[in-house]
Amino acid sequence: MELAKAFDPKTAEGWYQTWEENGFFAPEINEAASSPTYSIVIPPPNVTGSLHMGHALQHTLMDVLTRWKRMQGFRTLWLPGTDHAGISVQRKVVEQLRKDEGKSPIDIGREEFVRRAWTWKEQYGNTITEQMRREGASVDWSRQRFTMDEDLSLAVRGVFVALYEEGNIYRGLRIVNWCPKDKTVLSDLEVKEETRKDGKLTYLKYPVKGTDRTITVATTRPETMLGDTAVAVNPSDERYADLIGKVVELPLTDREIPIIADEYVDAEFGTGAVKITPAHDPNDYQVGERNNLEQLLVMDEAGKMNAAAGADFEGLDRFEAREKVVARFEELGLLEKVADYEISLPICERCKTIVEPILSEQWFVKMDEMRDIALDVMRTEGVPHFSPRVPHEKVYTNWLENLKDWTISRQLWWGHQIPAWYDDDGNVFVALTESEAREKAGGKELRQDQDVLDTWFSSGLWAFSTFGWTGQQSATDTPDLERFLPTDVLVTGRDIIFLWVSRMVMLTKKFTGKIPFEDVVVTGTVLGKDGKPMSKSRNNGVDPIEMFDKFGVDATRIYLASIATGADIKWNDLLIETYRNFANKIWNATRFCLLNSENASIRTFDATEVRSMAAVDRWILSRLTRTSHAVDRALETYQYHEAVSRLYHFFWDDFCDWYIELKKDEITSGDAAASSFILSVLEKALRLLHPFMPYLTEELWQKLPGVGNALHNTAYRNAKQTIMLTDFPKGDENFLDDFAENEISAVIELITKIRNIRAEMNISPAIKFAVHVAGTKDLLDVLEANTEQIMKLARAENFVLSDVLAVPKASAKAVLTGGAEVAIPLEGLIDFEKERERLRTQIAKLLEEKGRLDAQLSNSNFVERAPEEKVESLRARVLEIDEQAAALSRNLSALE
RNA sequence: GCCGUCUUAGCUCAGUGGUAGAGCACUCGCUUCACACGCGAUAGGUCAGAAGUUCAAAUCUUCUAGACGGCACCA
Numbered sequence: 001m002e003l004a005k006a007f008d009p010k011t012a013e014g015w016y017q018t019w020e021e022n023g024f025f026a027p028e029i030n031e032a033a034s035s036p037t038y039s040i041v042i043p044p045p046n047v048t049g050s051l052h053m054g055h056a057l058q059h060t061l062m063d064v065l066t067r068w069k070r071m072q073g074f075r076t077l078w079l080p081g082t083d084h085a086g087i088s089v090q091r092k093v094v095e096q097l098r099k100d101e102g103k104s105p106i107d108i109g110r111e112e113f114v115r116r117a118w119t120w121k122e123q124y125g126n127t128i129t130e131q132m133r134r135e136g137a138s139v140d141w142s143r144q145r146f147t148m149d150e151d152l153s154l155a156v157r158g159v160f161v162a163l164y165e166e167g168n169i170y171r172g173l174r175i176v177n178w179c180p181k182d183k184t185v186l187s188d189l190e191v192k193e194e195t196r197k198d199g200k201l202t203y204l205k206y207p208v209k210g211t212d213r214t215i216t217v218a219t220t221r222p223e224t225m226l227g228d229t230a231v232a233v234n235p236s237d238e239r240y241a242d243l244i245g246k247v248v249e250l251p252l253t254d255r256e257i258p259i260i261a262d263e264y265v266d267a268e269f270g271t272g273a274v275k276i277t278p279a280h281d282p283n284d285y286q287v288g289e290r291n292n293l294e295q296l297l298v299m300d301e302a303g304k305m306n307a308a309a310g311a312d313f314e315g316l317d318r319f320e321a322r323e324k325v326v327a328r329f330e331e332l333g334l335l336e337k338v339a340d341y342e343i344s345l346p347i348c349e350r351c352k353t354i355v356e357p358i359l360s361e362q363w364f365v366k367m368d369e370m371r372d373i374a375l376d377v378m379r380t381e382g383v384p385h386f387s388p389r390v391p392h393e394k395v396y397t398n399w400l401e402n403l404k405d406w407t408i409s410r411q412l413w414w415g416h417q418i419p420a421w422y423d424d425d426g427n428v429f430v431a432l433t434e435s436e437a438r439e440k441a442g443g444k445e446l447r448q449d450q451d452v453l454d455t456w457f458s459s460g461l462w463a464f465s466t467f468g469w470t471g472q473q474s475a476t477d478t479p480d481l482e483r484f485l486p487t488d489v490l491v492t493g494r495d496i497i498f499l500w501v502s503r504m505v506m507l508t509k510k511f512t513g514k515i516p517f518e519d520v521v522v523t524g525t526v527l528g529k530d531g532k533p534m535s536k537s538r539n540n541g542v543d544p545i546e547m548f549d550k551f552g553v554d555a556t557r558i559y560l561a562s563i564a565t566g567a568d569i570k571w572n573d574l575l576i577e578t579y580r581n582f583a584n585k586i587w588n589a590t591r592f593c594l595l596n597s598e599n600a601s602i603r604t605f606d607a608t609e610v611r612s613m614a615a616v617d618r619w620i621l622s623r624l625t626r627t628s629h630a631v632d633r634a635l636e637t638y639q640y641h642e643a644v645s646r647l648y649h650f651f652w653d654d655f656c657d658w659y660i661e662l663k664k665d666e667i668t669s670g671d672a673a674a675s676s677f678i679l680s681v682l683e684k685a686l687r688l689l690h691p692f693m694p695y696l697t698e699e700l701w702q703k704l705p706g707v708g709n710a711l712h713n714t715a716y717r718n719a720k721q722t723i724m725l726t727d728f729p730k731g732d733e734n735f736l737d738d739f740a741e742n743e744i745s746a747v748i749e750l751i752t753k754i755r756n757i758r759a760e761m762n763i764s765p766a767i768k769f770a771v772h773v774a775g776t777k778d779l780l781d782v783l784e785a786n787t788e789q790i791m792k793l794a795r796a797e798n799f800v801l802s803d804v805l806a807v808p809k810a811s812a813k814a815v816l817t818g819g820a821e822v823a824i825p826l827e828g829l830i831d832f833e834k835e836r837e838r839l840r841t842q843i844a845k846l847l848e849e850k851g852r853l854d855a856q857l858s859n860s861n862f863v864e865r866a867p868e869e870k871v872e873s874l875r876a877r878v879l880e881i882d883e884q885a886a887a888l889s890r891n892l893s894a895l896e
Numbered sequence: 897g898c899c900g901u902c903u904u905a906g907c908u909c910a911g912u913g914g915u916a917g918a919g920c921a922c923u924c925g926c927u928u929c930a931c932a933c934g935c936g937a938u939a940g941g942u943c944a945g946a947a948g949u950u951c952a953a954a955u956c957u958u959c960u961a962g963a964c965g966g967c968a969c970c971a
Contacts, residue, residue: 201971565909
């Protein structure tokens with residue numbers, strides 16, 4: 001069979017359809033009853049999203065694990081799905097409505113709006129799942145889930161009701177983060193801080209009633225003064241001691257507010273007097289609670305001033321109101337000053353609008369018990385076991401310890417509507433359905449809460465709701481839950497450890513009694529070329545699909561795996577190219593094997609048979625075995641880069657550069673046994689590589705003579721022929737062969753030294769020369785056995801082995817490990833000065849090393865306290881250097 | 897302010913106590929019958945700086961400088 005001259009990724013990527021159609025991804029393909037399970041749930045991508053580099057990285061890592069475990073015979077499930085992404089979808093639909101029909105959501109009503117959101121989801125929500133097929137993701141599509149699927153919704157309501165009934169969910173009036181643009185509350189985690197250098201601190205003077213004095217307060221949000229209900233000072237602040245208990249005539253209003261004492265006030269900061277606005281500031285809210293202050297709300301849901309702000313301000317945007325307030329104070333002569341001030345502003349993570357702290361009635365999850373559950377799981381079970389472990393474990397624990405209650409209501413229409421109903425008197429009835437609620441209410445007419453739940457509330461259940469848990473059925477109704485929970489590992493980004501990982505731990509443990517997963521692999525962020533996170537506004541993004549088109553999916557995948565060390569990584573196209581080249585190298589190595597495969601076939605070898613084979617064959621088997629051990633070990637500990645590096649060097653260095661070259665004559669001469677052997681080694685190596693480069697390896701594997709279901713893991717014997725279901729090579733210990741490895745190392749060293757002399761002496765490759773080697777009998781035996789290969793690869797025409805070198809003075813020389821000497825007579829070719837220079841350089845290098853070693857060995861402390869074998873190895877090295885240096889010096893003086 | 901991470905060859909990064917590694921780029925040489933997405937041979941690092949522990953430090957400790965991340969505060 002003849003292959004094209006270069007690998008074409010597009011052709012190979014066609015295999016996905018075959019895999020999917022044959023059900024290779026579903027755990028049911030595994031027919032061995034005793035198979036252990038291995039499961040991963042995907043972090044559900046936002047249904048509005050398209051694939052970005054972070055997904056590509058994480059999906060690659062999950063797919064590598066899934067394919068690896070599947071090949072090991074585990075009943076493997078990687079469960080896919082998407083997240084309904086409340087705000088994002090809502091925004092898309094609102095925008096579409098505005099553009100196409102010039103209407104607002106209010107115009108069409110809630111029911112119609114939700115219907116359109118579903119339509120939008122059906123129409124555009126499959127982008128990312130289609131892209132995942134391109135990635136080669138071996139997910140079980142038959143188990144695909146969406147956070148708003150009927151069962152998952154039922155689970156959400158069930159959890160809500162349960163938490164409410166035990167008092168872990170409550171409704172309350174609190175200061176929350178309000179986004180005036182999205183007109184919804186946000187949790188603390190959805191708010192980011194942004195430092196602004198151009199902030200202002202405005203000093204306002206408030207007249208104290210019944211005196212001619214004023215008290216000055218400083219504020220960054222002057223417009224909130226309209227909602228002030230007190231001025232506070234520190235009780236021990238003598239400057240204001242006499243004012244405590246007096247009343248301030250609040251300018252721009254007709255209100256009088258008290259001057260109170262509260263420990264919260266820092267006398268050192270600003271003027272030491274603080275305006276208190278309990279409805280618009282979390283700290284002021286606390287002060288207000290302590291001092292029984294009125295809570296006066298002066299803004300509406302859009303961030304505009306309301307009637308309570310007074311007729312002059314009603315309807316003004318908060319920033320317009322701010323300017324107007326300052327201007328009016330100036331007119332009144334009550335503006336003390338406006339100082340420059342560096343300020344950090346809370347920003348809505350999604351729309352970048354400045355978040356307004358505002359008093360609002362919302363639903364919360366109490367975090368006391370939840371936090372304890374998560375901390376307990378970490379303490380007693382070490383779960384989640386983060387990888388890399390530090391720093392994530394510390395940060396996670398630290399965050400949990402300082403956790404505040406979680407705001408879970410959102411003022412949106414798209415999402416899980418809160419299962420709470422109210423009667424006309426405002427009594428609340430929480431139930432799974434409206435009819436149950438009505439039953440609880442004694443049949444009264446009820447109105448459902450208009451808010452929906454935070455999307456993360458439903459994704460918090462993802463680890464078990466996806467397996468069929470609804471909270472309403474018995475264990476026998478949910479076999480997947482029994483089989484696949486806990487999952488084995490979660491692969492996700494650092495940014496959602498709090499937002500998602502922690503909540504899955506709490507909720508899964510609470511409602512199923514199980515942990516959601518044991519290990520959490522935390523990936524670094526893929527940064528743009530400029531070292532900043534990829535983003536549209538920076539325009540430094542790299543589209544994975546473009547990379548797939550340019551370099552192939554396999555090259556992109558193995559590149560991503562090669563950088564998966566947990567650290568952030570700057571994007572670099574050139575490095576993908578490395579792996580595109582790698583794919584082509586493997587393609588061509590296979591091509592070579594197949595060109596010479598007449599009468600050859602894949603077969604297995606037992607240790608006895610191997611023992612009688614040539615050193616070079618035992619060598620490659622030994623190297624292959626070490627590689628499979630290393631890959632296994634690396635994947636067990638999520639050291640993807642290590643696995644990739646071992647595979648890369650095995651294929652390129654060991655297999656291509658040396659094994660193929662050393663065996664070339666034998667194989668091209670039509671030796672069927674040699675061909676069968678190399679094909680068999682190649683076949684195993686392809687299997688090792690398959691989790692990383694699924695398409696390339698399948699495409700090549702299918703072309704090898706003699707592949708078939710016999711190579712399948714026993715669990716998959718009946719499945720159609722595919723490398724996906726072959727047995728992942730375990731690496732037979734009997735194939736490890738130090739002796740062969742040493743032998744071939746010597747051969748490689750010799751060839752390299754000869755090539756070095758040729759290059760240094762500028763001798764054309766066309767010229768063949770004689771090579772003389774003198775050394776121990778063991779070494780000479782090894783070299784003798786490989787004479788032809790050495791002559792070919794070193795381009796020698798004569799190969800002379802002897803006890804003592806007998807060569808003319810006009811020779812270039814080198815020394816091998818173990819003291820053997822190599823000489824190449826170069827009568828007429830040698831440049832004596834150049835050869836002297838070459839020898840001097842090598843001697844100098846040796847002596848430099850010897851100097852370091854001597855210094856160490858003459859240190860009595862070292863000799864006494866270092867492990868004996870260490871000291872011995874240095875002594876041996878010194879002897880070796882002495883021999884080599886002596887030999888080279890002899891050569892040098894012979895030339896002088 | 898608190899906690900944490902990073903600083904290694906021109907570039908991007910591996911390397912958790914015992915003679916510094918890879919890929920790419922660079923230099924030199926190759927139409928060697930699998931591959932120029934290739935082959936061969938070199939060159940290139942006082943491992944950010946300082947101090948300490950140790951027979952021995954890129955690796956452990958402390959400090960300094962720079963880059964970054966998280967959390968808290970912010971009248």
